[in-house]
Amino acid sequence: MKNNKGFGNCLSELLKIFNLKGSRLARGINVDSSLIYKWLRNERVPSYNSTYIDLITNFFINNISNSFQKEIVVEALRKWSLEELATEDISIEEAIRTYLKEAQGYSIELLSKENNKKRQAKSLSKDMLSSGIDFVNIITGEDGVLQSALDILENIPKYPEGKDDTILITLNSNMDILDNFKEFNIKWKKVLHKILKNGWKIVYLVKLNNNIKRTIKIIEYMQLSLYTGRYDIYYYKDSSLGFMGNELIVVPNVGALYCFSSKLKNQVDSAFLFKSKESIEILSGHFFQLFSSAKPLLKSYNWQKTTQLHHTFIEAEETLGDKYVFKGDINTITLPLDLYKKYLKLTKKTNEEIKEHLFLHKRRLDAFEAQIKYYKFKDIFFKESIENLVKEKIYSFDPYFILDDITLDYNDIKCHLENIINMLEKYENYEIALVNKKDFENISKICWMVKENNGVFIQKLNDNIISPYSSYNCNENVDLLISEAEVVDAFIRYFLSMWSSLPSANKDKKKVIKWIKSQIELLKV
Incomplete structure (x- = not known):
């Protein structure tokens, strides 16, 4: 039998026929409910060497309380093309366990392929930053965009050369809603502190709105950076100025990262990374176009x-x-x-x-x-x-x-x-x-x-x-x-x-x- 369903889909179907919620399963197998919902969203999969499959199977078996419910489970297994498992020769317990294990294997293989693609994209991004090759790198996925933003700052020269010492950064989107933003934010603060201490200057261009959480995030960056005297921040409110939810990072003589959303959710999940001198100059000009309407936040x-x-x-x-x-x-x-x-x-x-x-x-x-x-x-x-x-x-x-x-x-x-x-x-x-x-x-x-x-x-x-x-x-x-x-x-x-x-x-x-x-x-x- 070969099951081409994701682990989250299979787990969701089992919860549905047992009329149970993920929180009930979490309590039954003694794990945090957030882990269950990550499984259901196919964001995480139990590893092969874990005991989760057995725990989940036992949980479901213990929740079969009568023959009517048993028939419903058997019928569901048959509908999922598992007729050979729902027979007198194989128990329902073994059928559920095998069903989950097949889904586990399918999802682990799928995630492995996706992670390989991300690693290749990340490696390409780093190679590009270090080699100086003149081409555009396409970056996809929220993780890839965040990592590329860190890479472009972590790979700059330790100290700036000459007058090219100003890094341009926008802050327009609500990146704090991303699941992994907290970890990224810690690393981002560290790299900002390092480059400011080494003599680089940062100019931020931010869009102000009623998002208090994002404005507080700006304050946190200010708290860490203002003492250096090499940190400026400008703001605008008019969403028609051009960036909207897009983000831009420009490092002189190193590269420029232009981030944008490819979906209706208006959250950055794609980016172009440019290396050529001409591209950096063009995007720097695009950044400074907004300054005619932007105002300094700090007097x-x-x-x-x-x-x-x-x-x-x-x-x-x-x-x-x-x-x-x-x-x-x-x-x-x-x-x-x-x-x-x-x-x-x-x-x-x-x-x-x-x-x-x-x-x-x-x-x-x-x-x-x-x-x-x-x-x-x-x-x-x-x-x-x-x-x-x-x-x-x-x-x-x-x-x-x-x-x-x-x-x-x-x-x-x-x-x-x-x-x-x-x-x-x-x-x-x-x-x-x-x-x-x-x-x-x-x-x-x-x-x-x-x-x-x-x-x-x-x-x-x-x-x-x-x-x-x-x-x-x-x-x-x-x-x-x-x-x-x-x-x-x-x-x-x-x-x-x-x-x-x-x-x-x-x-x-x-x-x-x-x-x-x-x-x-x-x-x-």
């Missing part, structure tokens, strides 16, 4: 000239709405005005500068007082910032806030920490989460504040990292502003998702207050 400021930004920042704080902050150091909103005045007088600032700083800080404190009864203020910062303040007697505030080193005494630090406790106890809507820096290492190089209905303010922290690539230096502070409503909303969702995932011990008010009090006690030692 940047040099921190040494940020008077305008700080006024904009304070105006945002004065706007009504919830406020969420992710920052490495203690939030300066917790610093009492009198203590800040004392600190400023210890610096080399002029009287006019001191007045300006105090005026702006008072506006922030007044805005906080006016809104905290009606709006939420959640703050995430590193425990190490308080520990360093207690042990080393130093702050890590941004250079604009306190430009010169000052010597702190016990009473200064105690006053500040006690004010934080007082704010937590006094205001129900004010919450702090204290986290360990090591748990947020990948995104610890930038801090940001998002104000509802207004904008996102981002600062790249100074990490004193210099790349082997001579013109690449991370030792610059950059302030950025995002005002696009969809991204502001996505940042809020992103922050709240981070907050909800934190253990209770990190954000419970009583526990946070208790920990800060323990740090105050250490000051006496």
Whole structure:
């Protein structure tokens, strides 16, 4: 007997005649239901050396409860051209087992052929990237497209040569709906981090819409990349601009990958990989055509000239709405005005500068007082910032806030920490989460504040990292502003998702207050 039906089809037919669901089968053979549904969709097949066929067979046999049901099973086996199995000489149990094994063999052989095709396509893609042969490679299947996107970035020269240092990437489709996108996304972040660190520059062109999940994915890429200073992102909203759901990756002197959908589902499943210089230049031109209608998502400021930004920042704080902050150091909103005045007088600032700083800080404190009864203020910062303040007697505030080193005494630090406790106890809507820096290492190089209905303010922290690539230096502070409503909303969702995932011990008010009090006690030692 030869069965040319896929394993999923056979399993589905058996479930149907037994009037059972896949979830019931999963419980019966003690596996996760997701595995059953992958079998039913012919995405997976039990291997030859597994015990799944016997387990499934026994499950079905145990669900035959009477002679009527037995006749239905026998009749079904006959309809499936298995007359020789549904006889008195062969039991129903053996018939079902043989039926499943035949389907298993057919599906394994079929999947083996498909995987060979994918491996050949992947190998061809890699050979093409390394050889420089001038031809177009056709890539099919979602797996093949994702792998080719990784290949083109993983096979670029370690460091860029000359002025050709800019990689162009679009982000238009909803790739996160693909089953294997999670694994791809981890690898994609790693390769982006590597090439940025080695001196390459990336320009992203994204289509913004109401897909919050995709916008949050953009935020995750930003978190990992902004600190390098070699990452730009532009956006557009008009779907008629030309790309729609298509994707494009262009690497100078290496290749260009043009990805598109071949089906109505509008999800990329095919691609053309180009290697010739002419093709790369043409697709680069196609990419830049959209820039006449695209806008930069990030407005940047040099921190040494940020008077305008700080006024904009304070105006945002004065706007009504919830406020969420992710920052490495203690939030300066917790610093009492009198203590800040004392600190400023210890610096080399002029009287006019001191007045300006105090005026702006008072506006922030007044805005906080006016809104905290009606709006939420959640703050995430590193425990190490308080520990360093207690042990080393130093702050890590941004250079604009306190430009010169000052010597702190016990009473200064105690006053500040006690004010934080007082704010937590006094205001129900004010919450702090204290986290360990090591748990947020990948995104610890930038801090940001998002104000509802207004904008996102981002600062790249100074990490004193210099790349082997001579013109690449991370030792610059950059302030950025995002005002696009969809991204502001996505940042809020992103922050709240981070907050909800934190253990209770990190954000419970009583526990946070208790920990800060323990740090105050250490000051006496």
